[in-house]
Amino acid sequence: MKPPAGLTARRAFWAEHVQAWRNSGMTQVAYCEQHKINTKSFGYWFRSRELENETLTILPIAVREVATASELKLRHPSGWELILPCTIDPAWLAHLLQEMR
Numbered sequence: 001m002k003p004p005a006g007l008t009a010r011r012a013f014w015a016e017h018v019q020a021w022r023n024s025g026m027t028q029v030a031y032c033e034q035h036k037i038n039t040k041s042f043g044y045w046f047r048s049r050e051l052e053n054e055t056l057t058i059l060p061i062a063v064r065e066v067a068t069a070s071e072l073k074l075r076h077p078s079g080w081e082l083i084l085p086c087t088i089d090p091a092w093l094a095h096l097l098q099e100m101r
Contacts, residue, residue, distance in 0.1 A: 014045035021046075 004089075021031040028046070032039045072093075074082040084093070 012047075014042075015049065017042065018046050018049050 017031075017035065017037065021028065024031055026034070028042060029039055031037075032042050068086065070086055072084045072086055072088065074084070
């Protein structure tokens with residue numbers, strides 16, 4: 001087998017063995033034993049080749065706008081309630097809450 005262009009000798013070696021194993025019909029362990037190859041190394045190169053060949057798919061998604069409240073309600077345990085618009089300045093609200101302590 002001629003290695004694909006651009007592959008290093010090591011990558012070509014493993015690419016050839018992965019392809020030969022696929023064509024053999026043997027288990028990975030049996031193939032490795034027959035060819036005196038380390039099974040863990042074979043598995044590593046097999047997985048890395050699978051990842052290289054994996055194609056990415058872009059899926060459309062629907063983005064929905066999250067409904068936001070139009071007002072902010074502050075309730076105190078003593079029973080009072082303060083209703084403010086959500087557009088209130090956060091610095092002003094912080095100042096108000098500090099003054100209410």
